[in-house]
Each structure stands twice: as structure tokens, then as C-alpha cells.
Amino acid sequence: MIPKKVLSHLEKHEVPHEVVTHKPVYTTFDLASTLKEKLNKIGKTLLVKAGGKRYVIIVLPAHLQVNLNKLKKILKVNQVILASEKEMQKLLKIKPGALLPFGSLHKLETFIDKGLLKVKDVLIGAGSFTESLRMKSKDLSLIEDATVADFGQAAKKVAKKIVKKAKKVVKSAISNKKAAKKVVKKSR
DSSP states (O other), X not given: OOOHHHHHHHHHTTOOEXXXXXXXXXXXXXXXXXXXXXXXXXXXXXXXXXXXXXXXXXXXXXXEEEOHHHHHHHHTOSXXXXXXXXXXXXXXXXXXXXXXXOGGGGTOEEEEEGGGGGSSEEEEEOSOSSEEEEEEHHHHHHHTTOEEEOOEEEHHHHHHHHHHHHHHHHHHHHHHHHHHHHHHHHHO
């Protein structure tokens, strides 16, 4: 069931919403499959540790991955990492996978990727594995007084960057091997 504090929060701010009941799901991908929804219409919520001491909630469309370098610049810190499940449990007193996009309920800042505002309605976690919330993405941004920024990136871009770096490493290794062979020949 959805925690009462979530429903009270929405009622307090007079936010229209729909409670969507479904089979137990633990990831946004499972939620999309179960409800036959597109991933870009589902908000993925993550807890991020910024600069070593500061925690923030970020929400982005489920089809995107967080670009930690962009987020680092937005948060103006030198280090950004995803918080561990252990940190999440200790800090927020929640089960892994039950993170809410309502940072204000935990006295944390909320950052929303601008891609999430491209869809009118969004499905978001509600602190339950069997119920989610459908609401207007703009309402989520407003009630959380969220900072809207561009920190999401397509998984394809991530894969391309990895391949590009791998090619550089291989090229460098080949170059170093050739240089080593030349040194060995000269020393003979």
C-alpha cells in the first residue's frame, strides 16, 4: 500500500493523481512491461550522493541513464555517485526499490530531468511495490519545487562512449607493442 504520508502530501498540495494497482514490480522496466507503458512515461527515481555529504533525489525518464558528469556540473560538486541501497535504507528508512520522487518528504532537494516534462502524465513510484501513481509531470515538478535540468542520456550514447574508449585503449596498446618491438630490435 502507498504510505499515508505520500497521499497526504498530494492532498495537501491539491494534486490530481491516480493510484495504479499492479502486480508486484521492483524496477521501472518491470513496471513498463506490466502496465504496457512506454519507458519515457515512467519516472525513475534515484538517490545521489553529491560532494561526499549531500544527498539529492533525481527523477528522470526510465529510458534514460543519468549522466553523472552533467549532474556534477549542475550540482556544482567535484564528485557524484549513486547512493548504495544500504545508505538509502539508513538515511530514508525505506526498502530498496521503494524510493519516492518526493524529496521534500525527506527534506532533500529534488532534481528532475527535463525529458520527463516532455510527457504530460508520468507514472512514478509511490513507496509500494504493488501501487504506483499517475500524475502530471509538471505537478510533480511544482510540488517538489524541483530544479529542472538536463542530466539524462540515452543508453546508446553510453555504449558508444564505452566503445570509443575501448578503441583508444586497444590502439594505444598496439602502438606501445610496436614501440617495444623497436626498442628490442635496437638493443640487439
